[in-house]
Amino acid sequence: MKKFVAALALSLLVLAQPARAQSILRDAETEAMFADMSQPLILAAGLSPKDVRVILINDESINAFVVGGQTVYVHSGLVNAADNANQVQGVIAHELGHIADGHVLLQAEGVRPALGIMLLSMVLGVAAIAAGSAEGGAGIIAAGQQVAQSKFLAFTRVQEATADATAAKFLETAGVSGKGFLQFFKKLQSLEYRAGYTNIDPFAQSHPLSGQRVATLTETLVQSPAWNKPFDPALEIRFQRVRAKLIGFVGDPPRTLNAYPAENQSIYAHYARAYAYHKAGYPEKANAEADALIAVAPHDPYFLEVKGQILLESGKPFEALAPLREATKATNFQPLIATSFGHALIATEDPANYLEAEKVLRQAVSRDYENPFAWYQLGTVYDLRGDKARAMLATAERASLSGDARTAAFSARAAMGALPQNSVDWIRAQDIAVASQNALDDSKGGRRR
Structure with missing residues (x-):
């Protein structure tokens, strides 16, 4: 009985959470573009750009979501579309x-009444079964599930419609045209039509239908003073660059090369071909595409970054040093690019480069703590420089970020045993050891239950 209740509750709660994607895609150019394109909107929302992050997820579906806090997750499929x-x-x-309307925190308000309906129907259904009406009891339970789901979906549709209206206000306050917002809903509407979704039950959806959203938002967006404001051409170029490299990075190489044939010299x-060739295992062709980019803009840090990445991952770390060093300096030691540079320094296997690698990587993690690599x-x-204690501490940091509590706890305790007691690093190791052990204990307790 309890297991059945838990299963029903879980099935309802799953509706309240967007599907978790497979992995986060981190790229310096992409993150800089997201930060700049979202900043006026974040300010319009009354939030701080320092606290809000837009993160790219490797998922081909056309979606974006928030799950708590102030992080917006955007699927790669949405950027491509x-x-x-x-x-x-x-x-x-x-x-x-x-985020601004507090919808994630309000999810419980939508779940609670729906769950109440589900539990009530289950009690009545079980009573009917106990009285000898197995078919009637099952029907009561099934009907209760359907009513509960419908009630929750109605709640989420209201949230989505509210977020649309709030978005229109943010766009107007930020002085950003809502044309793209409307265009995207029309694109979704077209995709729905082409997929054959012409008889969709609007009451069985978690979002209002795209056509309905277009009809609701059009008047508000058109009346905004920002409606006819021209798009930022520099931002548009940056977006198209990011979109092309993303297609090259996540897409199937033959499809990418078909979409961007050799005669296309843009x-x-x-960008797309550089990543596609590199992914397909053609380093010389990938390197030639990177050279073509650098020929256009010799000091563009992101072109230099891809050049260095191709060389490094093709087994040429010494050749990768110059472009990665310039890219690192040009971006004021952007952590992701600096990490690639530090990696290249280590990969040379030249002890003369290890001190510089340590300095670069220490700066990278100080500015971007959540970077396991x-x-x-x-x-x-x-470890190469003989600092075993801090090597164990770094391992503990990485394991902690990766969710490997067992390795984090072991490594942190090993680091504590070799570090000066009560030093900054020792205290940090202690914090990781305690947190990781608590996570392990909670996990063991959960399994016992």
Whole structure:
């Protein structure tokens, strides 16, 4: 009985949470573009750009979501499907509407009454079964589930419509045109039509239908003083660059090369082909595409970054040093690029480069703590330089970020045993050891239950 209740409750709660995507995609150029395109909207929402993050998720579905806090998750499929930067701005404005309106915190208000209906129907159904009417009891339970689900979906549709309206306000306050917002809903409507979804039951959806959203928002967006404001051409170029490199990075190489054939000599095509060739295992062709980019803009840090990445991952770390060093300096030691540079320094296997690698990687993790790969590289260079204690501490940091509580606890305790007691690093190791052990104990307790 209890297991059945838990299963029903879980099935309802799953509706309240967007599906978790497979992995986060981190890229310096992409994160800088997201930060700049979202900043006016974040300010319009009354939030701080320092506290809000827009994160790219490797998922081909067209979606974006928030799950708590002030982080907006955007699927790679949405970026690929968008025609321009303004469309993505509209989606970000919508997600900021969820944050500003406190929708994640209010989810319990939608779950509670629906769960109450579900539990009541289950009690009545079980009573009917106990009285000898198995078919009638099952019917009561099934009907209760359907009513509960419908009630919750009605709640989420209201939240989505509210977020749309709030997004329109943010766009107007920020002086950003809502044309892209409307264009994107029309695109979704077209995709729904082409997929054959012509007889969708609007009451069985978690979101209002795209056509309904277009009809509701059009008048508000058109009347905004920002409606006819031109798009930022520089931001649009940056978006198309990011979109092209993303297609090259996550897409199937043959499809990418078909979409960006050799006769296409645009920056976007060179970007996409560089990643596609590199992914397909053609380093010389990938390197040639990177050279074509650098020929257009010799000091563009992101072109230099891709050049260095291709060389490094093709087994040429010495050759990768110059472009990665310049890219690191040009971006004022952007942590992701600096991590690649530190990696290249270590990969040379030249002890003369290890001190510089340590300095670069220490700076990277100080500015971007949640970077497991940077911690891994820092632990490697600590070990190479004979600093076993801090190598263990770096391992503990990486394991903690990756959710490996067992390794984090073991490594942190090992670091504590070799570090000066009560030093900054010792205290940090102690914090990780305690937190990781608590996580392990909670896990063991959960299994016992």
